[in-house]
Amino acid sequence: MAPLKTESGEIVLVPLRCVACHAPLAAKEFQVFFLCDHCGVGQVLEGERLVPQEVVFAEGEGDVFLPFWGLSARVKLTTQVLDREVRPVQFSEALAEILAQEPGLVKRVIQTYSTRMADLKIGETQNLSLYVPAFEATNFANYTANLGVVFTSAQPEIKAGKPGRLVPVVYEQTDAEKLSEIILVAVEAGRHDEVVDLGFEIKILEAKLLGIPFARDGDLLRDGLVGAKILAVGVVGLEEELSLK
Amino acid sequence: MAEPDQASIPVQQESSSRRTIALACRECGGAIQLAEGARIANCPSCATSFLVTTPVGIQRYYVPPTLTVKQAALMTAGAALVGQRIGHRLLDAQLVFAPLWDLRGEVEGWISWKRPRRQVVIDEVRESWDGPKVVQKKILEEGGERFKRMVSWEGRQVFPGIKVGEYGLYEVKDERFPLLKPYDEGEMHQYGTIFTPQDPSTQDALEHAQQYYQELVLSPYSQAEEVHHRLKVTRQGPPMLLFYPIWIVRYLSGRKLYRMTLDAATGNVIYLDQPPRRRRLSLVLSLLGLMLLTFVLSTPLKAYTALRSPGEISEVLALFIMPLFGAGVVLMLWLEHVLWERFADRFTERILGDLLGRFF
Numbered sequence: 001m002a003p004l005k006t007e008s009g010e011i012v013l014v015p016l017r018c019v020a021c022h023a024p025l026a027a028k029e030f031q032v033f034f035l036c037d038h039c040g041v042g043q044v045l046e047g048e049r050l051v052p053q054e055v056v057f058a059e060g061e062g063d064v065f066l067p068f069w070g071l072s073a074r075v076k077l078t079t080q081v082l083d084r085e086v087r088p089v090q091f092s093e094a095l096a097e098i099l100a101q102e103p104g105l106v107k108r109v110i111q112t113y114s115t116r117m118a119d120l121k122i123g124e125t126q127n128l129s130l131y132v133p134a135f136e137a138t139n140f141a142n143y144t145a146n147l148g149v150v151f152t153s154a155q156p157e158i159k160a161g162k163p164g165r166l167v168p169v170v171y172e173q174t175d176a177e178k179l180s181e182i183i184l185v186a187v188e189a190g191r192h193d194e195v196v197d198l199g200f201e202i203k204i205l206e207a208k209l210l211g212i213p214f215a216r217d218g219d220l221l222r223d224g225l226v227g228a229k230i231l232a233v234g235v236v237g238l239e240e241e242l243s244l245k
Numbered sequence: 246m247a248e249p250d251q252a253s254i255p256v257q258q259e260s261s262s263r264r265t266i267a268l269a270c271r272e273c274g275g276a277i278q279l280a281e282g283a284r285i286a287n288c289p290s291c292a293t294s295f296l297v298t299t300p301v302g303i304q305r306y307y308v309p310p311t312l313t314v315k316q317a318a319l320m321t322a323g324a325a326l327v328g329q330r331i332g333h334r335l336l337d338a339q340l341v342f343a344p345l346w347d348l349r350g351e352v353e354g355w356i357s358w359k360r361p362r363r364q365v366v367i368d369e370v371r372e373s374w375d376g377p378k379v380v381q382k383k384i385l386e387e388g389g390e391r392f393k394r395m396v397s398w399e400g401r402q403v404f405p406g407i408k409v410g411e412y413g414l415y416e417v418k419d420e421r422f423p424l425l426k427p428y429d430e431g432e433m434h435q436y437g438t439i440f441t442p443q444d445p446s447t448q449d450a451l452e453h454a455q456q457y458y459q460e461l462v463l464s465p466y467s468q469a470e471e472v473h474h475r476l477k478v479t480r481q482g483p484p485m486l487l488f489y490p491i492w493i494v495r496y497l498s499g500r501k502l503y504r505m506t507l508d509a510a511t512g513n514v515i516y517l518d519q520p521p522r523r524r525r526l527s528l529v530l531s532l533l534g535l536m537l538l539t540f541v542l543s544t545p546l547k548a549y550t551a552l553r554s555p556g557e558i559s560e561v562l563a564l565f566i567m568p569l570f571g572a573g574v575v576l577m578l579w580l581e582h583v584l585w586e587r588f589a590d591r592f593t594e595r596i597l598g599d600l601l602g603r604f605f
Contacts, residue, residue, distance in 0.1 A: 010305060011427040013271045013286055013295035027294040029283035045284060048298045081473060083391055140353055140397035171479065178477035182395070185355045185475050189393050196357040196391065197473035 019043050019050050028237065030136070033067070033169035033209060040163070042209065044173070055209040059161030060224035062213025064241050067134040067169045068151065069176035070158065072206040075128050075184065077120040079199035117155050120188060120198075129155055130202075132176040132183060134169045134209065136236035143234040148183040149190065151212075154226040158210060165241045166211050173207050180204075216242075263349075266306055266425045271295070281425070282349050282482040303447060303484045305428035307342055310436050310490035310509035314338050317492040317507055320514065333498035340437030340509055342488035343414050344406035346445075348454035349485075352398040352462045354476035358469035362388040389470070396476070398462045402454045406442030406486060413506045413516025417489055428488060439488060447484050455481070491515060534577030535570065542569055 016025040016034070023038035032045045033053060044053035057065055120126060131151035137143035171179070181200055189195045214221040220229045221238075232238060264281040275290030279297065282304075286295040299305070312320075318335050369383045405414040426432070433439055445453060455478045466472050490509035495502065504518035 010300060010429065011266075011268060012298045012300065013268065013277075014298055015272070016285065016294040016296050025294055026292070027285045027287070029280050029285050029287065031285060045296075048284075048296065050296075083471070085389070085391070140351075140395070145353070145395045145397075175479040178479055179353055182353060182355050182475055182477060186395060189355070189357065193391075196393070196471070197475075 016050075019052055028168045030170050031168045032172050033134070035163075035166060044169075044209070046172075053209055055163075055166070055211055056158065056160050057163045057166075057211040058213060058225065059159040060213040062164070062215045062224055064214055064221070064238065065164050065166045065211030066147075066214050066221070066223075066230075066235065067166055068148075068210045068212055069132045069134050069171070069173060070208040070210045071130040071132065071176060071180055071204050072208075073128055073130050073180065074125055074203040074205060075120070075130075076125045076201040077122050077188075077198060078201055079197070080122055080195065081197035082194045083196045084194070117153050117187065119191070127205075128152070130180040130183060131210075132171070132179045134171045134176065135167045136170045137230070138234045138236060143230050145179075145183065145186060147228055147230060148179065149186045150226060150228040152183050153187050154228075156225040158225075161213070164211070164213070167235060167241050168237045169209065170236075176207070177202075177204055264425055266427065268427065278424075281347075281485065284483070299483070303486050305486045305488070306425040307428055307433055307488035308490055308510045309424075309426055310340060312490075312492060312507060312509040312512050314340075314492075316512065317494055317509075320507055320512065321494050321496045321503070321505055333496050336495040336497060336502075338492055338494045340490060340492055342433055342437065342439045343412065343417070343491055344440055344442035345403050345414070345417060345487045345489050346406050346442075346450045346454070347401060347403045347485045347487045348450065348481065349401040350399075350454060350458050350481040351479045352396070352458045352476050353479055354396050354462065354474055355393070356396050356463075356466065356472065356474040356476075357391065357393040358466050358472040360388040360390050360392070361468050361470055362386060391471075396462055396474075398458065400458070400461070402457045403487070404450075404453070406445070406450070407440055408443075412491065412493060414491075416515045417491070417508065425487070428486075433488065436490065442486060451481065451484060530581045531574055531577045534580070535573050538569065538573035538576075 016027055017023065018025055018034075018036040018039060018041060020041040020043075021036060021039040023036055025034045025036060025043075027034055033042065033055070034045075034050070035042050035055065042053045042055040043050040055067075056070075117128065118126065129152070131148055133144045133147050135144075181202060184200055184202070185198045188198055212223055212225065214223045214230070216232065217229070219232055221232050221235065222229050266279040266281065268277040268279050268286060269275070270277050270288040270290060270293065272293045273288060273291040275288050277286050277288050277295075279286045284297050286297050287293070288295070297304075317338050321335060322333055363386075365385045365387055367383050367385060369381045370378050371381055373379045403417070405417075407414075430439065458478055459476050462476060463472070463474065466474075492505075492507040492509050494505045494507060496505070497503070501519075505514060506516035507513070508515050
């Protein structure tokens with residue numbers, strides 16, 4: 001499509017149309033992925049052009065789908081820095097007494113998610129699925145990254161289900177590849193107190209855009225795959241998607 | 246994972262407002278307000294979504310000036326009055342669009358650090374063996390705890406696209422976030438001259454900004470020990486070049502030449518180039534002249550008097566040299582005055598002023 005110069009100086013506005021059926025696409029300002037309402041084809045913004053991009057809606061109960069980049073990667077741990085001064089957590093005598101009486105208390109108080117990702121060892125290579133949230137949250141550190149850590153740690157099996165409303169995608173695949181290293185470091189350093197830094201070689205084998213179903217649970221959104229939670233108000237654009245449902 | 250100590254080292258989470266760009270819808274002609282850095286524009290009138298593209302690969306915008314030449318002249322009069330100078334004269338005023346790189350970005354990452362170790366002296370109250378309480382000084386070690394956390398930052402860096410430090414471009418603070426207009430040479434030339442961006446290049450500017458973002462994120466940890474981090478710059482968006490209007494005004498006040506840079510969008514004084522203190526300059530020049538004159542004249546005079554009357558050298562020297570000293574002072578003051586009037590508006594005062602400023 002030949003862009004036309006408008007009255008707006010050197011800015012050229014090109015109507016956004018589906019790469020497959022040329023139907024007009026509706027989009028938000030910072031969105032990078034678009035799903036055609038007419039033919040259902042997904043397309044992602046690469047530079048200043050649209051290219052087809054498949055999206056997999058995961059099977060499960062939910063009110064809305066939050067987008068994640070699912071990166072199949074070959075991961076090799078290259079460097080590891082340990083802090084020898086770090087000591088294991090020591091409970092006070094009173095707390096230790098309570099814990100001795102109720103062994104399951106720690107698990108109930110500190111919610112843990114299933115962890116299927118094996119420990120990484122220096123020089124060893126693992127094939128992993130890295131999950132990087134692709135939606136915008138009001139606090140990256142608390143919401144976005146945390147979900148990435150939980151999903152990557154849990155390594156859930158994703159089965160394709162029915163499509164639904166998807167919260168806008170704002171992180172491109174290149175951003176997701178960068179963030180995947182951060183998430184991996186957070187997973188490993190979170191498991192082992194003494195780990196203070198890690199270096200990885202990450203080779204991305206395949207990148208998929210995933211829609212993970214989340215159900216409304218009061219002020220929270222809870223996913224049906226690993227039980228991860230996120231504060232609903234923290235997800236930018238959520239209310240609009242829910243109202244359109 | 247260890248809990249971060251929020252009180253000791255806060256995480257910098259910065260967010261700044263986005264500017265808006267006024268565009269016209271190509272389908273219906275309606276007004277579109279595009280958020281800075283956005284790649285999609287939506288027309289509120291016809292609900293069409295557009296892809297925002299630029300032929301040069303950089304989004305270029307300009308800020309329409311609001312300060313007229315008369316207002317700029319009034320600003321110089323005001324500045325002259327503040328300096329208690331009466332009778333200022335405007336020499337010239339030129340509006341230029343100065344290119345500024347305006348680069349937004351996000352930094353996400355992971356960081357681990359130890360709280361800095363230090364010794365703290367506390368007063369400990371103890372009871373002595375015979376009853377009364379005594380205060381003892383006790384030295385405690387604190388810090389050294391390990392923390393790990395995710396960090397996130399969003400913000401922008403604005404810096405000049407040309408190396409012209411004398412206009413004070415580094416001081417441009419666009420706090421109003423005005424409505425921008427797309428770069429249009431025809432429109433902009435109606436207001437004034439456009440400075441062409443030369444340095445740094447787009448790639449260098451992007452790298453410069455990335456480094457700046459990371460330094461900002463790490464700055465709260467400058468006192469921390471054993472800092473390890475993994476930081477990534479994301480969502481940097483298309484590079485944006487903002488042409489910012491400034492008035493460059495020159496005026497004379499109290500026989501001194503001033504150069505002032507004014508923000509043509511807000512009217513703020515960005516930069517005022519003040520001439521160096523002239524009295525100090527006069528004194529130094531006079532002393533230098535005297536030394537030179539004394540050296541030049543005293544040698545042949547000494548030789549002459551020695552040949553004529555070997556016994557009365559000191560009296561003759563005093564008789565001749567003292568008036569010469571006086572003449573030298575008058576000559577140098579006059580010379581300095583003439584030179585000043587002729588070359589003050591060039592570079593003499595600036596170079597000498599900078600040099601003198603270093604030593605006085």
